[in-house]
Amino acid sequence: MSAEEDKKEILSPMMDSGVHAGFPSPAQDYINSFIDLNKELVRHPAATFFARVVGDSMVDADVNEGDVLVVDKSIEPKEGDMAVCFIDGEFALKFISFKDPSGDGPSVKASRPGVSYSILERQRMWLLPANEKYPPIEVTDSNDFTVWGVVTYVIKKVCTR
Amino acid sequence: MYALVDCNNFFVSCERAFQPELEGRPVVVLSNNDGCVVARSNESKAMGIKMGTPFFKVRYLVEQGRLVARSSNYTLYGDLSSRVMSILAEAAPRLEVYSIDEAYMDMDGVAADRVPGICSDLIKKIRRWTGIPVSIGIADTKTLAKVANHFAKKYKGYKGVCVIDSDDKIRKALALTPIAEVWGIGRRGAPRLEAAGVKTALDFIGRPVEWVRGMMGIGGIRTWGELQGRRMVEDERDEKRKSICTSRSFDMTLTDLDEITLRVSDFAGKCAEKLRDDGTAAYSVAVFLQTNRFRDDLPQYFPDAAIRLDVPANSTREVVAAALRALRMIFRSGYEYKKAGVVVYDIVDCDAIQASLFDFDQETRDRDDRISKVMDLVNTSGKNVLRLATQRPGHYSDGIRREFCSRLYTTSWSDLLEVK
Numbered sequence: 001m002s003a004e005e006d007k008k009e010i011l012s013p014m015m016d017s018g019v020h021a022g023f024p025s026p027a028q029d030y031i032n033s034f035i036d037l038n039k040e041l042v043r044h045p046a047a048t049f050f051a052r053v054v055g056d057s058m059v060d061a062d063v064n065e066g067d068v069l070v071v072d073k074s075i076e077p078k079e080g081d082m083a084v085c086f087i088d089g090e091f092a093l094k095f096i097s098f099k100d101p102s103g104d105g106p107s108v109k110a111s112r113p114g115v116s117y118s119i120l121e122r123q124r125m126w127l128l129p130a131n132e133k134y135p136p137i138e139v140t141d142s143n144d145f146t147v148w149g150v151v152t153y154v155i156k157k158v159c160t161r
Numbered sequence: 162m163y164a165l166v167d168c169n170n171f172f173v174s175c176e177r178a179f180q181p182e183l184e185g186r187p188v189v190v191l192s193n194n195d196g197c198v199v200a201r202s203n204e205s206k207a208m209g210i211k212m213g214t215p216f217f218k219v220r221y222l223v224e225q226g227r228l229v230a231r232s233s234n235y236t237l238y239g240d241l242s243s244r245v246m247s248i249l250a251e252a253a254p255r256l257e258v259y260s261i262d263e264a265y266m267d268m269d270g271v272a273a274d275r276v277p278g279i280c281s282d283l284i285k286k287i288r289r290w291t292g293i294p295v296s297i298g299i300a301d302t303k304t305l306a307k308v309a310n311h312f313a314k315k316y317k318g319y320k321g322v323c324v325i326d327s328d329d330k331i332r333k334a335l336a337l338t339p340i341a342e343v344w345g346i347g348r349r350g351a352p353r354l355e356a357a358g359v360k361t362a363l364d365f366i367g368r369p370v371e372w373v374r375g376m377m378g379i380g381g382i383r384t385w386g387e388l389q390g391r392r393m394v395e396d397e398r399d400e401k402r403k404s405i406c407t408s409r410s411f412d413m414t415l416t417d418l419d420e421i422t423l424r425v426s427d428f429a430g431k432c433a434e435k436l437r438d439d440g441t442a443a444y445s446v447a448v449f450l451q452t453n454r455f456r457d458d459l460p461q462y463f464p465d466a467a468i469r470l471d472v473p474a475n476s477t478r479e480v481v482a483a484a485l486r487a488l489r490m491i492f493r494s495g496y497e498y499k500k501a502g503v504v505v506y507d508i509v510d511c512d513a514i515q516a517s518l519f520d521f522d523q524e525t526r527d528r529d530d531r532i533s534k535v536m537d538l539v540n541t542s543g544k545n546v547l548r549l550a551t552q553r554p555g556h557y558s559d560g561i562r563r564e565f566c567s568r569l570y571t572t573s574w575s576d577l578l579e580v581k
Contacts, residue, residue, distance in 0.1 A: 044290065046291065047244075047290035049571060051577050051579070052577040053580060055581040073290050084580050091578065091580045148181070
């Protein structure tokens with residue numbers, strides 16, 4: 001226990017080895033050669049969350065119960081995106097659509113006296129399941145609704161052992 | 162310029178990020194053991210529920226369905242905090258994380274007229290990316306930025322960003338700021354000043370400097386100058402250590418976990434002592450082990466592991482317990498270890514830790530402080546006469562009441578958000 005050893009204080013050795021990754025180990029130089037799934041699947045770490053699928057509303061899109069969803073909240077939802085939606089107190093996994101699924105209805109909301117919509121708010125929006133058991137839902141002003149995040153990857157376990 | 166970013170009702174906002182149905186409803190978050198209220202939504206504040214209210218007093222409201230209570234879920238709050246901070250770190254030339262839900266962005270080098278716009282964009286981005294609402298106060302000094310932040314929170318018209326950037330605005334803002342709300346004075350310092358006729362921050366800066374010195378000493382002069390837009394509170398963290406490492410090579414190689422446990426306990430104890438010397442506490446405790454790399458005839462192993470604590474710690478007991486948890490994660494038998502070390506990092510000032518955080522399980526914390534002080538005293542001779550009997554980790558978290566705890570949405574595979 002020499003006094004010199006005692007005084008060894010490294011200034012911030014953590015910075016270049018990433019968040020919570022500990023501190024540089026002698027093996028650090030070799031670590032870059034790994035394929036890091038986090039880097040590949042998570043483009044915006046601060047905005048990315050994982051979720052688990054429950055139920056069968058997306059089976060026709062090959063998304064099944066137990067699958068893990070990579071959800072990126074930073075992405076603006078667009079036509080055809082699979083998204084985790086929050087509607088009237090529940091999370092629901094749906095495709096986002098701005099086109100009337102029944103065919104040729106108007107794609108903007110009927111104007112109501114005294115209500116002014118921005119262009120985005122005038123757009124009608126539907127939530128489409130991928131299972132004919134469930135009907136499409138049109139989101140209206142009476143729904144408590146947000147797109148919680150856009151699904152970027154679905155992780156599926158295929159080996160059941 | 163400084164921009165103080167403060168998360169609105171942070172713990173409640175974290176709960177709402179994963180349970181949007183709680184938006185608009187009165188919510189409280191409870192301390193460890195579900196003892197008392199430590200965070201409130203605006204709606205529960207409006208119901209008259211005070212900070213620190215013992216939970217049993219408002220439990221009937223929960224049973225009647227008029228109030229939602231959540232046990233504290235620090236793991237979740239810590240994760241969301243680091244997400245918010247990482248977004249801020251990208252936007253600011255320099256970021257000083259002040260507590261779990263507050264950070265100062267040092268905007269020097271950015272044109273002053275661009276700062277409010279950058280801040281407005283950040284508010285939207287943080288809300289969108291993490292679900293957390295934040296408010297930002299902008300001014301030339303930290304103390305004024307704190308005042309500005311208060312206005313940004315209080316008045317909806319600011320849309321989350323309040324700038325105090327002229328003498329006129331300073332005077333107007335200070336006239337509306339009760340002296341007890343000023344950073345550095347607070348409820349403890351206020352009564353004496355109020356008795357002397359200083360009711361608002363504006364009254365305070367109207368007093369001559371000699372009067373302030375006589376009343377409050379040097380600390381008071383700092384606050385007095387800062388409120389007038391003169392920078393006097395420097396970044397104290399710059400002078401303090403950002404991480405502390407205690408490591409040592411062993412006299413001979415060790416193979417036995419018990420032997421290494423003893424050494425690592427000592428190193429961790431040393432780190433805790435240094436934290437207390439600095440008046441700081443650490444969020445993270447890491448341990449590393451090394452075999453002898455010059456003996457290529459022997460199997461080599463250089464593992465490390467880090468434990469992230471819910472609440473920053475500087476007591477010997479907590480730092481040692483965390484280090485031993487990390488040690489158990491990495492120790493493998495069959496190797497001859499030559500060196501071990503403990504690093505504590507993510508260091509914050511003790512006074513930056515929210516009072517509410519330190520209230521949790523205050524009794525245990527006080528006891529820890531007393532034990533640590535005695536140990537410091539006895540150990541000043543340089544020899545570690547007193548050390549903790551090594552304890553099983555988890556011993557202290559067992560048996561804690563968490564009746565209303567939400568899931569570990571971001572840190573546990575079995576707790577992920579479920580989507581139908």
